[in-house]
Amino acid sequence: MKWLAPIPLSIKLPLLAAAMMVLVGTVASQQVLRSLAQVQDARIQELARMHVEGLSVALGPLVLRHDIWEVYDTLDRAAQAGEGRRMVLTAVADERGRVLAATDPRRVPMDSDIAALAGDAVALDNLSVDGASPVVSLLAPLTYQGRTVGQIATELDVSDLLSERRQALLFLIMGNAIAIGLLSTVGFLAIRWMLKPVTTLARQMTETQGEPHPIPASDIPQGDGEISRLARTYNSMVGAVAAKAEAERRLAERERFVALGRLSSSLAHEINNPLGGLLNATDTIRSFADRPEVVRQSADLLDRGLRHLRDVTRATLDQNRMDPETRMLTPDDFEDIKLLIQPEVSRLALDLEWSVDPSAVTGCCVPAGPVRQIALNLLLNACAAAGQSGRVGLIACAKGGTLILQVTNTGPAMPKPALDRLLDDGPLSPGGGVGLRLVRDLARNLGGAINHVHENGETRIAVSLPTSWEAHDAEG
Structure with missing residues (x-):
């Protein structure tokens, strides 16, 4: 079933529903066809029973007397009266199974063995329209006054029943196909509509581009169902993620300023010490302006101190200013860090x-x-x-x-x-x-x-x- 994994849920669920409807339709069709077959079997058995019972009443005395011509005449009149009905062929035999007469003497000669005609024949209670042949064969005893005096073999035309069964099957197939098609389409649209919040949630989670976005309130189903709670929970998680990111950003900024505060404190001491010496140098120059060597030494001290302050200031500016263009790392940057x-x-x-x-x-x-x-x-x-x-x-x-x-x-x-x-x-x-x-x-x-x-x-x-x-x- 791994091949089903890439198929979206909005497709798999309608397919599953359609498969279940096909299964239900198949089972229902089988039940309808079975019920129709039972009704047809009951009809053909009833007709065969009436046919056999009628012939038994009419032919009983004639078979006892072995009156062949009367038997034939009775069968012929029954066939003429029953024209257009189901009886295709009927033969009557005596107690020994020898044919006395038949509606088609050329096919079933007189004094032939009725077993040759009744090879595939069944008893009355087992008569069934099985769909294999448009003609069914029946072999029943000829009973007169409670006594079996012979046998009746008859063939009945059931082609109309088979046609009725095929027509019913065709209607069932067409009806099921139409119903399954309509229900599958409606089910697909309904499931797609019901799964729309899940689809929206999946899209929001896969298309975040590093920043999840909440599901719009208009896309969240009303009520307190599972999908509604899932969408609201996701929106809460998005809010929590955004709040966490903002808190971490503020914390990083605060930590940066704390680091700068510590660095500034150290730099203040670094600048304050040279300033004391520079002020002493200026006082020395004022006091001994008439002594060139003292003035020169004091000026050199001033130059070294000011250069040191310049380096410290430059390094501090380079560390904290935001350049409009990205500058690549050089060895001078490490000298600034060291300073x-x-x-x-x-x-x-x-x-x-x-x-x-x-x-x-x-x-x-x-x-x-x-x-x-x-x-x-x-x-x-x-x-x-x-x-x-x-x-x-x-x-x-x-x-x-x-x-x-x-x-x-x-x-x-x-x-x-x-x-x-x-x-x-x-x-x-x-x-x-x-x-x-x-x-x-x-x-x-x-x-x-x-x-x-x-x-x-x-x-x-x-x-x-x-x-x-x-x-x-x-x-x-």
């Missing part, structure tokens, strides 16, 4: 291990913005996990057409809420790291994968990204 993470590393007195392969990064065709977000969020969480005087690291290399970013830290293992945010797409549980769900979304949008390992007191998170992002995006 941005350095204040947090210094604040926590962390040991930073940095290994970036410039040739691998240069050969990649990956957008810079998402990669910077991924690396910075993972490094911020690694710094928080490593704690005071811990160790964090970043490795960027290419392997087999894949850009691999690996962030490590010597802190404790990641808790389950943080792992759920980083590795799963399910609902978010309370707790977890900052920006980890954003990292997963960004990696998934780039066609990448995330792997997490914690062993020997070190946590390693590896993000694998296709180096040919444009080709991957085109395939998706």
